[in-house]
Amino acid sequence: MKFNFFFKSFFYSNKIDENIFNEIDILNKYTIAGDFRILIDKILIKFIIKNYKLLLLFILVSIPIPIFLEYILNNYKNVKLGNVVWTSWYDNPSNEVFLGFQTGKPEIATIYYGLSLENPIETKIEPESMIYHILNISNLIPDTKYYYKIEINNKFYAQGEFRTAPVDFTPFMFCLTSDTQPKLGEGWHSLVARKISEFNNSFVAMIGDFVEDGYEFEWFNFFNRASIYLKNTPLVPVRGNHDRPRDLNNDGIEEYFFEKYFPQSDDQIINTNIYDKYKQFYFSFNWSSVHFQILHFPEIDIDDLNDPNGVSLRDYYQSFTYDQIEWIKEDLRKAQSLPFRVTMFHCPIMSAGFYGPNSVLINELLPILLEYNVTVTIHGHSHHFERGYIENYIHKENPLNYFLVGTGGGLVDIGLRPIPETKIIIASPCFTEVFANATTLNFITYSPDGTILDNYIINKN
Amino acid sequence: MIKTFSFNPLIILLISSIIQTLIFISFIFTRIMNNWNDFINSNVDQIKLNSKIKYNQKIIVKLLKNFYFSIFGTSGIILSDTGFFWLIGGWNYLDWKYQFINSVICLIIGIECILFVYFYDFDYLKLTAFLSSLILYEIAIHILLPKYIIMEIFLKLAFPIVLIYSIFSYFILTSIKYFYKRKNILSEKKLLRFLLVQKIFNFKICFIIWIFSVIQTILCYFGSSLLNFFLI
Numbered sequence: 001m002k003f004n005f006f007f008k009s010f011f012y013s014n015k016i017d018e019n020i021f022n023e024i025d026i027l028n029k030y031t032i033a034g035d036f037r038i039l040i041d042k043i044l045i046k047f048i049i050k051n052y053k054l055l056l057l058f059i060l061v062s063i064p065i066p067i068f069l070e071y072i073l074n075n076y077k078n079v080k081l082g083n084v085v086w087t088s089w090y091d092n093p094s095n096e097v098f099l100g101f102q103t104g105k106p107e108i109a110t111i112y113y114g115l116s117l118e119n120p121i122e123t124k125i126e127p128e129s130m131i132y133h134i135l136n137i138s139n140l141i142p143d144t145k146y147y148y149k150i151e152i153n154n155k156f157y158a159q160g161e162f163r164t165a166p167v168d169f170t171p172f173m174f175c176l177t178s179d180t181q182p183k184l185g186e187g188w189h190s191l192v193a194r195k196i197s198e199f200n201n202s203f204v205a206m207i208g209d210f211v212e213d214g215y216e217f218e219w220f221n222f223f224n225r226a227s228i229y230l231k232n233t234p235l236v237p238v239r240g241n242h243d244r245p246r247d248l249n250n251d252g253i254e255e256y257f258f259e260k261y262f263p264q265s266d267d268q269i270i271n272t273n274i275y276d277k278y279k280q281f282y283f284s285f286n287w288s289s290v291h292f293q294i295l296h297f298p299e300i301d302i303d304d305l306n307d308p309n310g311v312s313l314r315d316y317y318q319s320f321t322y323d324q325i326e327w328i329k330e331d332l333r334k335a336q337s338l339p340f341r342v343t344m345f346h347c348p349i350m351s352a353g354f355y356g357p358n359s360v361l362i363n364e365l366l367p368i369l370l371e372y373n374v375t376v377t378i379h380g381h382s383h384h385f386e387r388g389y390i391e392n393y394i395h396k397e398n399p400l401n402y403f404l405v406g407t408g409g410g411l412v413d414i415g416l417r418p419i420p421e422t423k424i425i426i427a428s429p430c431f432t433e434v435f436a437n438a439t440t441l442n443f444i445t446y447s448p449d450g451t452i453l454d455n456y457i458i459n460k461n
Numbered sequence: 462m463i464k465t466f467s468f469n470p471l472i473i474l475l476i477s478s479i480i481q482t483l484i485f486i487s488f489i490f491t492r493i494m495n496n497w498n499d500f501i502n503s504n505v506d507q508i509k510l511n512s513k514i515k516y517n518q519k520i521i522v523k524l525l526k527n528f529y530f531s532i533f534g535t536s537g538i539i540l541s542d543t544g545f546f547w548l549i550g551g552w553n554y555l556d557w558k559y560q561f562i563n564s565v566i567c568l569i570i571g572i573e574c575i576l577f578v579y580f581y582d583f584d585y586l587k588l589t590a591f592l593s594s595l596i597l598y599e600i601a602i603h604i605l606l607p608k609y610i611i612m613e614i615f616l617k618l619a620f621p622i623v624l625i626y627s628i629f630s631y632f633i634l635t636s637i638k639y640f641y642k643r644k645n646i647l648s649e650k651k652l653l654r655f656l657l658v659q660k661i662f663n664f665k666i667c668f669i670i671w672i673f674s675v676i677q678t679i680l681c682y683f684g685s686s687l688l689n690f691f692l693i
Contacts, residue, residue: 047497050500051493051497054492054493054496055493058490058493061485061486061489065482065675068679072682184682185682187683187684188682188684191683191684191685192684302610302611303611303613303614310611353612354616355611355612355613356609356611359610410682410684412469412472413469413472414469415466415467415468415469415472415612415616416466416467416469416552417465417606417612418462418464418552422462424555425553426552426553426555427469427471427552427556427560428471428556428559428560429559430556448685453556454555
């Protein structure tokens with residue numbers, strides 16, 4: 001071989017330039033003559049035969065990567081929803097849950113449920129055919145495992161199980177994950193979901209951004225991948241900014257799949273301002289020693305320089321409505337008797353990610369959370385894991401701990417900058433399991449291979 | 462944990478593997494072109510184009526080449542900085558199974574790009590372009606950016622300026638040198654000609670780095686890492 005080193009010829013030798021012109025000379029000669037066949041016969045084919053190894057290597061290196069990227073970037077767009085059923089609840093998981101699922105065409109479903117699948121004690125038939133099914137099951141016994149089976153047209157559709165909430169301070173565990181949306185391919189949502197399914201969780205809290213652009217196939221993709229744990233673990237949803245209503249077909253009609261799948265919002269008042277067109281998604285429930293509060297603050301990003309405080313008017317007024325703020329205060333006031341109060345909403349108050357300390361949330365929401373002695377806030381939005389705490393100037397003995405769990409999918413933040421409140425940051429795949437009892441909350445963050453990345457205990461007082 | 466900004470090695474690894482793929486493709490392409498020229502020279506009589514056309518074509522090729530290198534050089538600064546700052550504790554090491562190998566690959570490919578673009582045929586203009594780009598980058602990323610509350614605005618507005626400076630400083634300086642025909646004045650001195658570099662980053666090593674970076678990138682895409690396999 002004439003040249004042994006990589007850059008010797010291609011980068012810095014003039015020889016290669018001259019040789020290129022020689023090639024151009026030849027091409028010109030035959031092109032002018034108009035006889036391409038001579039060119040192909042006499043030069044190209046001989047050359048290809050002589051250098052087939054290099055050409056093959058060139059093809060091997062350059063072609064598979066675009067094919068692979070194309071495959072992983074678009075594969076999820078062709079998925080169809082399997083027979084996936086999810087369980088969730090309104091405000092009383094001790095006595096009432098609902099089962100949700102979607103069918104390809106309007107169908108009437110029948111559900112059998114009870115303490116075992118062999119002898120179901122109750123049967124429920126939907127009153128009319130529908131595509132988006134929400135089956136409410138009430139009058140349940142607290143802290144009891146139930147099994148269910150769903151039939152459509154007398155054919156088996158799906159089966160699963162769930163456990164109702166205890167009324168005393170029974171120890172339990174739940175999982176936190178977020179931001180599973182596919183953008184650059186499907187990411188590691190399947191891997192995380194498989195690992196989550198190995199734990200005996202009472203529920204999985206998904207802190208927003210199920211999907212990226214809001215298309216139905218993205219929701220199918222989420223439910224299919226999460227189905228590995230959804231069959232025996234209820235889902236507690238939080239609305240993210242990417243889950244918002246969107247005009248997907250440019251026909252002036254906005255599609256809001258999130259509301260169809262998760263109808264449990266407590267919001268009864270809409271049109272409090274021109275942007276408040278849909279129900280905000282907030283509700284709360286008690287589980288053992290913990291009061292859980294799900295709030296609607298999906299996107300309060302302070303990066304819109306032309307708007308007041310950097311927040312777009314739409315984002316601000318869709319979140320900061322007087323009815324939600326009053327509801328938060330009233331709900332937290334009622335929950336003071338419980339040892340722990342956990343508040344979940346998508347947009348973080350502060351983080352090492354893109355937006356840093358969020359001045360709007362710090363000024364308008366944080367004082368309420370501190371006043372009512374919230375123990376922990378859980379967020380997504382920034383695509384990394386972060387743990388930190390904010391001093392509570394009212395209840396000085398109880399700092400407000402915050403967790404970001406935005407590593408459930410495939411997107412991670414391009415870079416991080418720790419802020420003074422940051423204690424831990426991780427920007428690789430992980431999820432958080434929480435073990436709760438009457439006196440402690442133990443947050444353990446795992447990587448998908450089971451390695452413990454962070455272990456943090458919060459004691460009562 | 463050093464309280465400064467650093468890019469996520471997991472993301473930068475994607476860029477690293479693309480860069481290394483381009484490098485490797487360039488290498489194979491170079492060999493094919495050399496063989497092509499040898500083949501033609503030995504088979505066909507040459508017809509010379511007139512000197513003006515040849516000169517213009519030469520300039521175009523040279524400018525494209527300079528631009529190509531300048532992107533590699535800028536990428537080299539970003540990659541090596543990312544790998545270096547993770548390794549010295551830019552973040553905590555809790556997820557080292559994922560990030561350690563990413564950082565090492567970023568650092569190696571970054572150094573590879575810097576050495577070949579800025580230091581292979583050493584001259585002071587290239588050194589000037591390198592040092593000014595490096596200093597500007599370090600000041601912007603590690604001193605100015607952490608002071609901004611909204612990092613995203615800085616990354617959208619100021620970071621492109623740093624990149625554009627880094628790309629065009631090399632491109633303009635090397636192009637000026639070419640037009641004024643001062644090409645060999647300094648390079649002949651070969652003050653820092655890295656003969657060792659030629660031996661380190663040869664075909665086989667480039668191929669091994671490419672294989673590792675691509676496999677690690679694919680594994681990262683699906684939430685795994687090479688170390689997960691080795692350490693099970």
